[in-house]
Structure formats: structure tokens, C-alpha cells
Amino acid sequence: MRxxxxxxxxxxxGLLLAHLLRRGGVDAVVxxxxxxxxxxxxxxxxxxxxxxxxxxxxxGLGARLRAEGHxxxxxxxxxPGERHxxxxxxxxxxxxxxxxxxxxxxxxxxxGTAEVCYEVTDVALHGLETDRPAVTYVDADGVAxxxxxxxxxxxxxxxxPSRAAAVPRQAFERVYPYSWLGILADVAPSTDELIYAWxxxxxxxxxxxxxxxxxxxxxxxxxxxxxxxxxxxxxxxLATRLGDGEDGWKLTPGPITDKSVLPMRSHVRTPMRHGRLxxxxxxxxxxxxxxxxxxxxxxxxxxxxSRALVELLRSGDPRLADSYSDDALRRVWRCTHFSWWMTxxxxxxxxxxxxxxxxxxxxxxTTSTAGATGLAENYAGLPLEL
Ligand SMILES: Cc1cc2nc3c(=O)[nH]c(=O)nc-3n(C[C@H](O)[C@H](O)[C@H](O)COP(=O)(O)OP(=O)(O)OC[C@H]3O[C@@H](n4cnc5c(N)ncnc54)[C@H](O)[C@@H]3O)c2cc1C
Numbered sequence: 001m002r003x004x005x006x007x008x009x010x011x012x013x014g015l016l017l018a019h020l021l022r023r024g025g026v027d028a029v030v031x032x033x034x035x036x037x038x039x040x041x042x043x044x045x046x047x048x049x050x051x052x053x054x055x056x057x058x059x060g061l062g063a064r065l066r067a068e069g070h071x072x073x074x075x076x077x078x079x080p081g082e083r084h085x086x087x088x089x090x091x092x093x094x095x096x097x098x099x100x101x102x103x104x105x106x107x108x109x110x111x112g113t114a115e116v117c118y119e120v121t122d123v124a125l126h127g128l129e130t131d132r133p134a135v136t137y138v139d140a141d142g143v144a145x146x147x148x149x150x151x152x153x154x155x156x157x158x159x160x161p162s163r164a165a166a167v168p169r170q171a172f173e174r175v176y177p178y179s180w181l182g183i184l185a186d187v188a189p190s191t192d193e194l195i196y197a198w199x200x201x202x203x204x205x206x207x208x209x210x211x212x213x214x215x216x217x218x219x220x221x222x223x224x225x226x227x228x229x230x231x232x233x234x235x236x237x238l239a240t241r242l243g244d245g246e247d248g249w250k251l252t253p254g255p256i257t258d259k260s261v262l263p264m265r266s267h268v269r270t271p272m273r274h275g276r277l278x279x280x281x282x283x284x285x286x287x288x289x290x291x292x293x294x295x296x297x298x299x300x301x302x303x304x305x306s307r308a309l310v311e312l313l314r315s316g317d318p319r320l321a322d323s324y325s326d327d328a329l330r331r332v333w334r335c336t337h338f339s340w341w342m343t344x345x346x347x348x349x350x351x352x353x354x355x356x357x358x359x360x361x362x363x364x365x366t367t368s369t370a371g372a373t374g375l376a377e378n379y380a381g382l383p384l385e386l
Pocket of ligand 1: 008009010011012013014031032033034039043044045046047101123155156157158159160161262280281282283289291292293294295296298
């Protein structure tokens with residue numbers, strides 16, 4: 001089989017890239033190891049920056065987002081005894097949208113633009129340093145296949161083969177000494193907008209997926225087994241860290257439907273290209289979820305990459321493809337810094353000196369317009385072209 005762009009991975013990066021390429025008149029085929037149902041149901045990110053929303057709208061994917069998503073003007077930042085609302089719209093001129101990654105994924109599948117082969121195995125990349133790269137795999141019926149292409153797009157996340165095939169000049173990594181215990185609960189959120197809470201026992205976050213489903217997180221030590229956390233223990237700890245009872249605020253518990261532990265790390269590999277292989281999304285970089293940037297970075301990467309590949313493959317102009325890695329990395333590093341900053345400002349390290357610095361930083365962010373605006377600009381998202 002032959003196509004212009006062989007896309008590996010049908011997560012948000014891969015499906016959106018194929019969608020944008022098709023709209024730009026470039027042919028693409030996506031291969032994915034998981035089933036369509038599995039990919040569609042995977043619970044992950046939930047916050048879209050304004051530039052991600054604009055891009056999805058301009059790609060014809062905004063109707064359900066506008067109808068069913070919720071626009072948030074900002075977030076609540078909390079320290080024991082104090083809760084402050086940061087209004088991003090007032091501070092930075094734009095808010096964010098609550099719309100789950102699963103919903104973005106469903107919209108991409110419903111658009112039906114991408115040709116996707118699900119449940120493939122034994123994916124291998126070939127000829128990356130030639131102008132005839134190829135991907136081999138075994139399809140869902142057990143038949144060995146070869147997909148010849150002009151370009152391969154590695155959108156297969158942090159454990160896929162693309163990352164391993166792209167020999168990095170440099171790889172940067174920071175592993176944090178804590179994880180998140182995340183739950184989904186069938187209960188209306190106890191807050192209108194997300195609450196980010198600093199607490200001496202550890203960070204807590206109250207997020208949501210809809211009017212009837214809450215998403216909450218607790219900082220826990222690395223290696224935590226979710227089975228060690230009963231539902232009652234989770235709700236008690238959330239109540240303590242989120243300040244149940246303070247100023248009359250109540251956390252309403254409900255049935256927990258999902259419980260998982262998410263380790264936290266930052267990782268960037270440069271360049272985001274190796275010959276005819278271009279990396280996008282988690283295949284090229286990972287951020288801890290504190291800044292809500294993972295999904296938004298994947299969207300920003302493919303916005304740049306789709307333009308570059310349309311220019312390369314339709315007009316024969318390689319300039320955007322040649323600058324793709326540098327162009328994308330400017331935003332990647334900004335988001336990597338912001339995610340690191342939010343993470344280290346909000347998580348308890350056990351060191352009393354760190355705790356005082358964190359509280360001082362939080363007081364500055366919540367009382368100074370300059371401090372609040374810096375957080376608002378980064379959280380609500382910077383323009384696609386930085
Ligand atoms: C458990 C979890 C929770 C998260 N929570 C948040 C959050 O709360 N907020 C936030 O902003 N971000 C969060 N993220 C990050 C965010 O979901 C990712 O940044 C985003 O999914 C990146 O999209 P992607 O398409 O680059 O990668 P992915 O979504 O990982 O998609 C990669 C795809 O490639 C496929 N694949 C893998 N190997 C192969 C192969 N050999 N061949 C073909 N296909 C392959 C995978 O099955 C997958 O479908 C979370 C991530 C995880 C893992």
C-alpha cells in the first residue's frame with residue numbers, strides 16, 4: 001500500500017494530523033495498535049486552551065465542543081484558609097474550555113476523514129534517512145502489510161516505536177518524587193471551576209468532566225497502589241486538602257467509577273525530526289498534567305506539522321518542514337517550564353524551606369496582578385506561533 005503520510009498512532013495527535021492533512025489535500029493512513037473502542041474510551045486530559053479551540057473550530061470540529069463544552073473564565077488557587085479566583089479572561093483576555101480528550105477523539109472519529117487501521121501489531125519503521133520511508137505491520141486479520149510513504153509521522157505516544165526510532169541529539173528528563181491518584185466519580189462537581197489546592201499533606205485538584213461527573217486528584221508517593229486507597233480514605237483526604245467546611249464550602253462525595261495512579265515526569269527529545277520521520281505530541285515530549293498542557297501541546301504540534309507537510313508534499317517547499325522542530329520546540333519549552341513551575345509550586349516536597357517558598361510564590365500569584373497575569377497567560381495558552 002502507498003500513501004503520502006503514514007501516521008503511527010490514532011490518539012489526538014495522529015487523528016487530528018490525518019484530518020488536517022486530508023483537508024489540505026494530502027493523503028494519510030493511520031495505523032493504531034489498540035481498538036477504536038479502547039482509544040475512544042481512554043480517560044485523560046480535559047482542558048482545552050483557547051488556541052486549541054480555535055484550531056478545532058477552523059478544522060470543522062467545533063460544533064459539539066461549543067454546544068456541550070463549558071467555558072471556564074479561570075481557576076481557583078487555594079492555600080489552607082484562603083481560596084482565590086484567578087479570572088483569566090480579565091487578566092489575559094481569554095479563558096479555557098472544559099471538554100474531555102475522549103470527546104475530541106469522538107469528534108475526530110465522527111468526522112470520518114482519517115483512514116485508520118486499528119488493532120495492528122509488530123509495527124516497524126524503515127528507511128527514515130531515505131526519501132522512501134515505510135512502515136511494516138501485521139493487520140487485525142494477521143496479514144503482514146507494508147505502507148510506503150513520503151513521510152512518517154510518529155504520533156504514537158511515549159511508549160511507541162517512533163520515539164525509539166528517532167535518534168535524539170539530546171533528551172531532557174525530570175522525574176518528580178510524587179504521583180497523582182486520580183478518580184472519576186458519578187457526582188456533580190462541588191465547584192464551578194477547577195480548584196488547585198496547596199496543602200502540607202500534599203496537592204489536591206478538583207476538576208470535572210461534565211455536570212454529573214467529577215474528576216479529582218491527590219498527590220501520593222511514587223509506587224502507590226490504588227488498591228491501598230479505599231473510597232472513604234480518598235474522600236476524607238480530598239475533604240481535608242480541599243478545605244471542606246471552610247467558609248461554608250462542602251465537598252460532595254459520590255460513587256467512584258475509576259481509580260488510577262499517574263506518575264509525573266517532564267521529558268523532551270530534540271530534534272522532533274529524524275530524516276523523514278517527524279514526531280508530534282507525547283512521542284516527542286511529556287509534561288506533568290498540573291499545567292493541563294499535554295493535549296494542547298499535541299494539538300499545537302500537529303497544527304504546525306500539517307502546514308509543513310502540505311507545503312512539502314503539495315508545493316515541494318521544504319522550508320516549514322525544515323523549521324518544524326525549532327518552531328514546535330519554542331512552545332514545547334514554554335509549556336514544559338509552565339508545567340514544571342505549577343508542579344513544583346503546588347506539590348509538597350516534605351522540606352519546610354520549600355513549603356515557605358511555595359506559599360510565598362502562591363501569595364504573590366494570588367495578590368499581584370503581574371503574578372496572576374503570568375499564570376493566566378500561560379494556562380489559557382499562548383498563540384500557536386510563539
Ligand atoms: C493516564 C494519563 C492521564 C492523563 N491526564 C492528563 C490530564 O489530566 N491533563 C492533560 O493535559 N494531559 C493528560 N495526559 C496527557 C495527554 O492525555 C496526552 O498528552 C495526549 O494524549 C497526547 O496525545 P498523543 O496523541 O500525542 O498521544 P496518545 O494519546 O498517547 O496517543 C498515542 C497513540 O499511539 C498508539 N500507539 C502506541 N504504540 C503504537 C504502535 N506501536 N503502533 C501504532 N500505534 C501505537 C497508542 O495506542 C495511542 O492511541 C494524560 C496522559 C495519561 C497517559
